[in-house]
Amino acid sequence: MTTTTSGPEALLSHLHSADGSATFSYAGYTIIGAVNGPIEAQRRDEIPEEAVVDVVVRPAAGVGGTRERHLEALLQSTLRQIILVTNFPRALIQITLQVTVAPENEYVNTKVVQANTNLPMLPALIQTAVLALMSAAIPLTATLTSVVIAATTEDGSNRDIINPTAREIEKSRSLHVFAFTSHGDLILTQSEGEFTMKEWEDILASAQQQCCPNTSGDVNMGDDAATGADLGTFTRSVMEAKIASDLYWK
Amino acid sequence: MPREAEPSQNEKDFILKAVREGHRLDGRALDQFRQLDLKFGDQYGIADVTLGKTRILTKVTAEVTVPYTDRPFDGIFTITTELSPMASPAFEVNRPTETEVLLSRLLEKTVRRSNALDTESLCLVAGQKCWSIRVDLHVLSHDGNLIDASCLAVVAALRHFRKPDTSMEGDTLTVYTPAEREPVPLSWLHSPFCITFSFFGTISIGEDGEEKDIWLLDTTLLEEQLRVSSCTISMNKHGEICQVAKPGGAPVEAVTVLQCSSLALQKVKDLSDFVDQKLAEDSKHRNKGGLLAELSAENAR
């Protein structure tokens, strides 16, 4: 049931008890994010000079396991670089990400314990977290855009698929996730599978073109550009709409 | 240490005074529910319930597993409730609060122990293979009356759910993927709902000093923090009571409990009709132009 054709959608500040919240759906995933903070950190966790960033990832079904802990660790180290943590010493910024819909593979009966890969969910989690942080008005140095790319071999020729479906991932040789800041800097890269350095560099280039089309040097707006939405522009327009609705009375 | 905010004395005094005079902050009647909404997901077995500012999401999953050795003819049915920091920073991961424990016990008694789901129908090969049905309940936003909303969400999700079709040929069990055969609904026996009454002490009515309990339905979080006791009645639309729970607090007259249960029946009928209607709308929406019936007929061959 996976469709990558529909564009990203987001809803901001819709949960009333959290300081900030966002629901983001794209490429078959729907994730609800909530941010609370800055709040009082537990004495044993607090850092004297900066805020503690706590990320909780919860799967739609089943309790979280190592797969969620891995994603949490990746998200935590990425997000704390864009949050102005030194602004809130000894405080806690708590980010909860609840996966509600993940793409299902129609040809395999799903198990509750999913042993497959963690990475495809990462871009959607990052995007949701950034939107929820903005909804909570947490000061950020930059926003992030992220993409997942699968390297596949079809009939002897190599092809890179942006936002691959569950079935395409299964058949791929390697899988790569990249995240870029709104300034065009690479902030996160995760890869798994078999690939050469040359292949990785090619994939990085196409990821860069996907995530930050305005900052990358060689613009190739040909066939590849149509495969995914421009998430940077999307984040910007979601935020514009949010500010406009907040200031409706002006 | 994150702590739950305690309402101020001014709020306590005002709300109690208002409730005694029959008023609520949001202008509702004392026995009126907030705006209720129920949405189903694109996949089977996802129900999203919104009750005022309370929002609950449930997801049902099924997998084939080995039955418990002491119950070889029964399938496995579990309901998991875990309150995440999303609902309130007071909820910590892996450290259940009292709210959470009470909620999961009540759901257990209402849905599981009342045999709403026929667990024998989940058995595939006696003592060897059975379905394990798992309900995950996520509280996205907590503004009171978690119990009633959660129970509705669990029931709606289970009734919406379809498990993969199976067949037995000789000794071989085949589980069909959704692409091969249209999944089938669970064997559902009855739909229980919870109605929670929150008590706020007594007022005297008439001149003979007769005392009357004051209670509210569908309380907000603030009202819940101020109540002196609560009572949850679970029943189905036929008026069959599954359980009555009154976890501590101030005592309540027996007559009041009887009155509450007859009102609960009326409310349960409303909720039951609401869920039926939403399920019918959803299946109509899915089965556009009778395509689904055609497909399943083709698959059965």
Next chain:
Amino acid sequence: MFLRVICSPQLPASSSQIGRKNLIWVESNGGRYIPAVGDLVIGTVHHSAADFFYVTLSDYTSNATLPQLAFEMASKKNRPQLHSGDLVYARVSLANRHMDPELECVSPSTGKAEGLGPLSEGMLYSISLGMARRLLMRKSAEEGKVVVLDELGSAGLAFETAVGRNGKMWVNSKDMKTVLVVGRAVTETDEKSLAVEQQKKLVRKLVKEMA
């Protein structure tokens, strides 16, 4: 040159807090209240110690301190008696990121309360930070486009309000129904983002229901 845009619930007096120039703070409606010097806030007394009251400004944050002598005419022998759960209207006198905020209920220059102090009776409502900011504007009807309070007043209701920058509004009146109507009018205006005309309509509806 890039401008760094930072979203924050409030515009600080000076943007030097981060120590960088070319920086814009964008106003937004939501988020958590972060104390800033000079803000008027409504807090709940959590507990009191020898010289201070500990006051909660928002949930799950550390308490602000309110010296027991920071009240009008307070002295060692004559100081206000506040108990746990009491509401207090105060001004933030000290706020920095490394310390817990400090409050005062007296103007340090005049020694007068100027409307600050304990709030007795009435009801406390939670509103969005944006709504609190609008209500605290000098001309909340013209600049903030909130006319509900004026409309309710001209409809003949007698009530008093206090608005805290931390997203709290206190309403009191002799008549309980008036408090309920004022509370509903403001919270509905806030939650449903009502324009001026809609606010007037809402007030007419509520006043009619009340009568």
